Amino acid sequence: MTKHTLKIPGKLYIAGEYAVVYPGHSAILTTVDRYITITIKDNDKNSINIPLDQHAITWPVNGQFVMPRPTWRFVAEAINTTTTYLKERGVTLTPVSMNVNSQLASVQGAKFGLGSSAAVTVAVVSALLTHFKQAPSKTLIFKLAAIAHYHIQGNGSCGDIAACTYGGWLSYTSFDQPWLIEQLNTTSISDLAQQPWPLLHIEALTLPTLPFCVGWTGSPAGTRGLVSSIQEYLAGSTQRLTAFLTESDACVTQFTKALETDDNHGLNEAISANRDLLKTLGEAAGVPIETPLLTKLCEIALATGGVAKSSGSGGGDCGIAFMPTTAACEALHTHWQHAGIKPLLFKEGHVSVITSLSI
Structure with a gap:
């Protein structure tokens, strides 16, 4: 057997x-x-x-x-x-x-x-x-x-x-x-x-060369409710939906090309643009994609020299960050902990x- x-x-x-x-x-x-x-x-x-x-x-x-x-x-x-x-x-x-x-x-x-x-x-x-x-x-x-x-x-x-x-x-x-x-x-x-x-x-x-960090805000997201609310908002305007999809695809394409060419600046730009896109979408739709604690997670990462955004549907759960060095990643973990955000030491x-x- x-x-x-x-x-x-x-x-x-x-x-x-x-x-x-x-x-x-x-x-x-x-x-x-x-x-x-x-x-x-x-x-x-x-x-x-x-x-x-x-x-x-x-x-x-x-x-x-x-x-x-x-x-x-x-x-x-x-x-x-x-x-x-x-x-x-x-x-x-x-x-x-x-x-x-x-x-x-x-x-x-x-x-x-x-x-x-x-x-x-x-x-x-x-x-x-x-x-x-x-x-x-x-x-x-x-x-x-x-x-x-x-x-x-x-x-x-x-x-x-x-x-x-x-x-x-x-x-x-x-x-x-x-x-x-x-x-x-x-x-x-x-x-x-x-x-x-x-x-x-x-x-x-290709795997990114920048150190990658994950922080958990401790508030599990209700994915299905968030997604249905966003879809309902986007369905209200064909122009709105088309613009969002076009901008999101551009972020994904830029990120992919940045990985292929080891372009860390392009990778950071793609993550920042995608964060801005999702944050703006959530605010316009009245849906908390980026909660106050996720905003804090992102702002701390920026202040520590990196870039960050919510991960998945948002509304809580995890945020992700790319940092310039391992030392910056370790410093970010300390700052997150002081703000009530749990670093998840994933590989x-x-x-x-x-x-x-x-x-």
Whole structure:
């Protein structure tokens, strides 16, 4: 019998937030050295343990995983989507035991905004495909995890799923979401996973040479509410939407080119421009993308010689900064702590890890 252990990294958005939820538009993400770890092995019945739940949940070998409570929804859909794919591919299912552990929250259980829902979805999909000897490609894992996500929420860019799947620094361009929704109603999961997805593009990027810092404001963001409020505001004017998407794409393009050419000045300009764009958008829409503590995080970074912005949907959670030197990064951590901001000592650019052990 073989036991597989998989480690799926958490993610951070670097640039392109809010624009990437529109088909064909892009964002920059990276992964960090904090992981969802999942082990999978043969068992006499299907069972899974996840953090903060005292009892394992079981389900029939060829049946659907019935969600016992809302916190299980991503796990449940990842299991159901992947097992449907496997059955459609003619794979004989046998019972498995899975155990999930997370480093994507504090000891007290507070989330850091590292994409735990995306990471656990990718972890379950990857574990099942690996266990049943499918030698999964990153593309297949991404598509099945994205399908599972859409079965639950019916919207979203899935940029966090791409980051957790591929790892490292990457540029992500979102697929044609209306197309996917239509396909989900007409196409089998196995066929849909094998098709090209319109507009989707995922590209690995060169690692930046500037020291990278992450600060946590301690206030978890309500991502879906923030995104829907911004979309409602942008939908009020075609000109407003077009201008925002154009400016955001320009920031992402400048950042990407700066990485390619090791242009630290261009990288700083791109981050500063994207911060200004998102801050202005939030203020115009009456949505707190940059909270007072995130503003303080950014201002302290500027005063220490770097650049900074909110990460992800904002509204709390993390901000990111690029600093000129390691010493400046260390000084920034001290200043942040004095302001009530927790430095998160992450190393960025990490990828998933799979180990197998005969037992």
